[in-house]
Amino acid sequence: MHNSDTRRRRHRRGFLTAIGAALIAATLAVGMAATAYADTLFSDDFSDGNPSGWTASGGSWSVTGDSARALRQSSTSSDARSLAGTSSWTDYSVQATVRPTAFNGTNRFVALLARVQSNTSYYYLALRSNNTVELKRLTSGSSTTLDTASVPVAAGTTYTLRLEVAGGSLKGYVDGTLSTEATDTAYASGRIGVATFYASADFDNVRVDSGGGGPTPTPTNPTPSPTGDPGNPGPNVADGWASVDAWGQNGTTGGAGGPTVTVTTASQFITEAASSGPKVIQVDGMIALPGPMHEVASDKTIIGVGANSGFTGGGLNIGLPIDNAVTAPPANAVHNVIIRNLNFRNWADDAINVQMFTHHVWIDHNTWTTGADGGVDIKRGSSYVTVSYNHADGTDKNMLLGHDDGNAAQDTGRLKVTYHHNFFDDTNQRNPRVRFGDQVHVYNNYYLNTGNYGVASTENAGVIVEGNHFENVDDPYHLAEGSSGDGRLVARNNCLVNSGAGQTGGSVANPPYAYTVGPACDMKALVTAQAGVGRVGLPGNPTTPPPATTPPPTPTAPPAGDLVGWAPQNGGTTGGAGGQTVTVSDGQALADALESSSPLVIRVTGSLTMPDKMNDVRSNKTVLGVGAATLDNGLNISGASNVIVRNLTFRGWDDDAINVQGSRNVWIDHNTFDGGYDGAVDIKRASDFVTVSWNRVTNHTKSMLLGHDDGHTADIGHLRVTYHHNWFDGSKERHPRVRFGDPVHVFNNYYYGADYGVASTMGAGVLVEGNHFENVTRPTAVGYAESGPGDLVQRDNIFTNSGAPESAGDVAPIPYPYRLDDASGVKAAVTAGAGAGRINP
Numbered sequence: 001m002h003n004s005d006t007r008r009r010r011h012r013r014g015f016l017t018a019i020g021a022a023l024i025a026a027t028l029a030v031g032m033a034a035t036a037y038a039d040t041l042f043s044d045d046f047s048d049g050n051p052s053g054w055t056a057s058g059g060s061w062s063v064t065g066d067s068a069r070a071l072r073q074s075s076t077s078s079d080a081r082s083l084a085g086t087s088s089w090t091d092y093s094v095q096a097t098v099r100p101t102a103f104n105g106t107n108r109f110v111a112l113l114a115r116v117q118s119n120t121s122y123y124y125l126a127l128r129s130n131n132t133v134e135l136k137r138l139t140s141g142s143s144t145t146l147d148t149a150s151v152p153v154a155a156g157t158t159y160t161l162r163l164e165v166a167g168g169s170l171k172g173y174v175d176g177t178l179s180t181e182a183t184d185t186a187y188a189s190g191r192i193g194v195a196t197f198y199a200s201a202d203f204d205n206v207r208v209d210s211g212g213g214g215p216t217p218t219p220t221n222p223t224p225s226p227t228g229d230p231g232n233p234g235p236n237v238a239d240g241w242a243s244v245d246a247w248g249q250n251g252t253t254g255g256a257g258g259p260t261v262t263v264t265t266a267s268q269f270i271t272e273a274a275s276s277g278p279k280v281i282q283v284d285g286m287i288a289l290p291g292p293m294h295e296v297a298s299d300k301t302i303i304g305v306g307a308n309s310g311f312t313g314g315g316l317n318i319g320l321p322i323d324n325a326v327t328a329p330p331a332n333a334v335h336n337v338i339i340r341n342l343n344f345r346n347w348a349d350d351a352i353n354v355q356m357f358t359h360h361v362w363i364d365h366n367t368w369t370t371g372a373d374g375g376v377d378i379k380r381g382s383s384y385v386t387v388s389y390n391h392a393d394g395t396d397k398n399m400l401l402g403h404d405d406g407n408a409a410q411d412t413g414r415l416k417v418t419y420h421h422n423f424f425d426d427t428n429q430r431n432p433r434v435r436f437g438d439q440v441h442v443y444n445n446y447y448l449n450t451g452n453y454g455v456a457s458t459e460n461a462g463v464i465v466e467g468n469h470f471e472n473v474d475d476p477y478h479l480a481e482g483s484s485g486d487g488r489l490v491a492r493n494n495c496l497v498n499s500g501a502g503q504t505g506g507s508v509a510n511p512p513y514a515y516t517v518g519p520a521c522d523m524k525a526l527v528t529a530q531a532g533v534g535r536v537g538l539p540g541n542p543t544t545p546p547p548a549t550t551p552p553p554t555p556t557a558p559p560a561g562d563l564v565g566w567a568p569q570n571g572g573t574t575g576g577a578g579g580q581t582v583t584v585s586d587g588q589a590l591a592d593a594l595e596s597s598s599p600l601v602i603r604v605t606g607s608l609t610m611p612d613k614m615n616d617v618r619s620n621k622t623v624l625g626v627g628a629a630t631l632d633n634g635l636n637i638s639g640a641s642n643v644i645v646r647n648l649t650f651r652g653w654d655d656d657a658i659n660v661q662g663s664r665n666v667w668i669d670h671n672t673f674d675g676g677y678d679g680a681v682d683i684k685r686a687s688d689f690v691t692v693s694w695n696r697v698t699n700h701t702k703s704m705l706l707g708h709d710d711g712h713t714a715d716i717g718h719l720r721v722t723y724h725h726n727w728f729d730g731s732k733e734r735h736p737r738v739r740f741g742d743p744v745h746v747f748n749n750y751y752y753g754a755d756y757g758v759a760s761t762m763g764a765g766v767l768v769e770g771n772h773f774e775n776v777t778r779p780t781a782v783g784y785a786e787s788g789p790g791d792l793v794q795r796d797n798i799f800t801n802s803g804a805p806e807s808a809g810d811v812a813p814i815p816y817p818y819r820l821d822d823a824s825g826v827k828a829a830v831t832a833g834a835g836a837g838r839i840n841p
């Protein structure tokens with residue numbers, strides 16, 4: 001998929017910010033010398049399966065069909081090139097991974113092109129089969145060698161080539177090492193490209209960064225950072241500012257060396273968190289805290305067990321009581337605290353507050369949603385804090401850094417904080433909002449659908465914003481905010497997709513610690529795979545809870561393509577298989593494809609605004625999300641057959657997320673439903689042969705309705721639906737609420753925090769087996785509200801802190817083959833496998 005600097009404005013503020021940025025840039029150009037760091041103009045990893053945006057000449061070009069997609073030139077009988085970008089680009093760097101696959105002779109080459117004028121005039125960096133790399137200029141087909149060096153070159157080996165052009169300066173890199181350089185002024189601007197000369201090759205991960213100033217400055221002695229492996233959940237020791245030796249504390253170790261305790265109640269937690277001495281506190285389950293904020297003392301690790309532990313109602317206060325007279329770090333300041341793998345919901349003040357010169361804090365792999373005030377606020381002289389791999393989901397005032405404009409006495413020269421690899425998911429503002437803090441480091445985060453602004457630097461703060469991925473963010477970063485004066489902000493090597501230009505000014509020193517910045521445009525996939533709860537727990541981590549005496553059952557891997565249940569019956573469900581594959585990245589294009597009369601596999605990328613509240617889906621369609629694809633309105637599968645919907649996130653829909661009516665043979669799999677108006681998946685009006693599997697419903701009330709209303713007796717004999725391996729995560733009801741359908745099969749689902757789980761009404765027949773119900777008031781119900789009873793058989797389920805199940809009557813046999821997992825392993829399997837982003841589309 002390729003991204004360029006074409007941007008969509010959604011709010012007037014983004015337009016005004018862009019104007020302001022241009023004026024400030026012009027002023028800086030006249031008034032001061034500053035290093036020019038800019039952003040990613042173009043990137044393409046070819047994950048969409050097509051070479052759109054590229055113009056080929058000669059050779060045989062295609063995108064490989066295997067899992068590691070690349071742009072392939074397969075002919076060795078001539079020269080060939082493929083071009084992209086715009087002719088107005090001047091100073092920039094172009095980088096790509098290049099794997100020559102065959103050379104037809106002893107002096108053949110593969111190449112990366114810059115400042116392309118035409119197919120016969122450009123600069124290029126060539127890897128030759130005679131073990132050389134050459135920096136060259138081609139003029140009307142005649143080549144001039146500008147510089148050359150010896151490097152080993154072999155077919156089948158992958159190289160990273162980078163060509164920088166800045167004014168008359170040309171530099172070529174092979175695998176990160178400067179190999180060639182020259183001065184030449186023949187071409188001042190032009191497109192980019194890749195080429196082969198009597199050779200075949202694969203090209204991938206093409207990226208163009210404006211500025212041409214070379215790679216991001218790398219700190220001395222950098223240490224590896226998890227920049228490319230979505231399976232790596234991040235470091236198990238504190239990095240960034242939390243790792244720095246300062247204020248009498250060398251690094252952040254939390255409760256290491258102290259005893260480990262497990263808490264399950266508010267009173268237990270409050271006592272242990274405020275106790276003296278080092279301690280590892282394992283939080284098992286969601287704990288309702290009674291008051292707004294609760295104290296955490298020094299030398300504590302607070303870590304959640306599994307993916308469903310944390311706090312509701314209250315937050316954590318890490319710091320001494322407020323005292324404006326204290327303007328230097330006191331000897332008894334709270335220090336050395338780790339907060340990991342916890343959910344925070346509906347807090348009454350802040351989720352986490354760090355104050356009064358607290359130092360050496362690591363806040364890592366947590367998930368927070370919405371509460372009264374900040375997600376993580378750090379203020380009043382606190383320092384040496386790292387905030388990493390967290391998922392902020394829909395939070396308004398997300399992260400404040402610096403108390404207020406009048407708190408310079410405590411905050412100036414302090415507030416040294418690192419924010420990295422966080423997922424700012426539909427957060428509105430303060431990501432972070434910085435006052436006074438200097439060398440604040442914001443890198444390799446992913447920002448999606450930020451409503452107001454991303455990062456704000458105010459009150460002479462110094463903020464480095466680098467290697468981040470901003471998507472659908474009109475105002476990614478700026479100076480000043482509200483009544484707060486300007487700060488300083490350096491932005492470099494960010495990836496801006498459908499986003500504004502941002503505003504920079506001043507200079508900021510690099511932080512003193514070692515770190516590595518990963519490619520900005522890779523952060524979407526990496527961060528969404530790694531950030532948030534349930535992603536830590538590696539062996540050897542001193543802050544990870546030890547294994548239970550009896551190991552839990554091994555989670556069942558999510559089925560990559562196994563369709564079971566009712567959908568394979570009645571001739572099967574294949575979706576758009578056999579039809580054309582199309583990729584869409586805007587709502588209208590998706591709506592048009594959904595209404596096509598032809599079989600289609602529709603790959604959805606990005607965050608899409610749909611044209612209608614409910615958008616019709618016709619027969620023989622596969623709708624497949626790629627990456628973090630998100631829809632803001634619903635799909636209406638009405639009078640259709642043979643439809644598959646997979647790997648999408650639905651958020652904030654105005655009617656239903658998915659409505660299935662009068663349709664048959666539908667598979668709804670591996671989607672996430674997060675906080676909409678009405679049903680997540682409603683199935684009704686004589687629909688039949690449907691499977692709903694491996695989905696996650698969170699932050700929502702009305703989950704899944706099966707059967708239109710009590711008067712719709714036309715549903716009798718239909719509504720045969722299978723629900724398996726779904727995660728009902730704090731959703732309140734309808735999991736499902738069944739009228740008339742028989743037999744309905746509900747197996748191996750995980751229910752957490754529901755008012756009721758499954759309801760069988762109006763003569764329905766429902767088999768409920770092998771599920772895990774935790775904190776569910778009424779796991780199964782026979783009859784509900786005004787609806788009369790149905791039949792319900794429940795067997796082999798687990799009930800944890802839940803009410804007594806109800807059952808009645810008999811249910812017709814299930815006619816299809818299926819494997820029933822033991823309920824004791826369902827929680828682990830489902831939380832590891834359910835929802836969007838858990839399959840490889």
